[in-house]
Amino acid sequence: MNASKLKLAGIVAALGMLVGCGAEDLTSSQDTTLNPAQQVEIQQLLGKYEVALNAGDVPAVMQVYSNDPVVMTADNPASVGSAAVEGFYTGTFKAIALNLKFSVAEVKALGTDWAMLRSTSSGTLKINANGAEIPSAFQELFVLHREGGKWKFARYFFSSILPAAK
């Protein structure tokens, strides 16, 4: 078992201990400076990402990203630029299969051509090498950029919301 699998095993052991260092009043908020059509478009973009991610479909994943994406995920080096992001997802899908359901927590304009999306996701993560399925829960923060009139993910950070293995 490699280090990542040990960590994943730790996540399983830690499931149910969602106390951690955070506390949020669970209210979803949406800023009025994004018109309803833009809000729907961004929510649909997250929906497309969910479908592509769960299908392990790299070309479909890349369609939700801008021309100069930056993806920074826990326990992996930064992926800067389309080629690096594509490589990250290709490697990820070889190793694991995801079945995650995303929920929008907040959508907000950051000026005219930038916006942010905050979400959470939960479901299972299957290790392709041995078929083990692991319950998973994440939080995500996206910065979106409007390119050619369409919103795309430009910066993407996420992390597990489960405490690390001790």
Added chain:
Amino acid sequence: MEKQEKAAIEALLKEYQDALSTSSAEKSAGLYAKEGLFMSSEASSANGTENIRKAYQCIFSRIRRAIDFHIHEISIEGDFAFAVTSSEGQVPLRASNTTAPEETRELFIFEKKEGKWEIAHHMFNTFRGSPPSASSL
């Protein structure tokens, strides 16, 4: 004008860096907007000054770390901005009295209110210097 705004955001990041380096939950939380949100790694989010302060208090009770941010990007549009930063270092683990190498990457979303930049959203995650792994997201 944008140069001035960028300098103001860099100054805010420096204040935040100092607050982290001195393990001050009070100062860290004080740099957020009142309705700000802190998305800590391996914990649920904390929103509002008091929850954010408690979240930092919780983190500082576990680890202490001198932070030196590398600013990779600051993008500004009107009263909104975001920044991507990273910091590298050895993390002293209080429980075991040992250290671990760690790179932390940060995403900040800022809002300017009444002429002052504040942290509206902040998320970080960590990469602990092992070889690149494709087996976890």
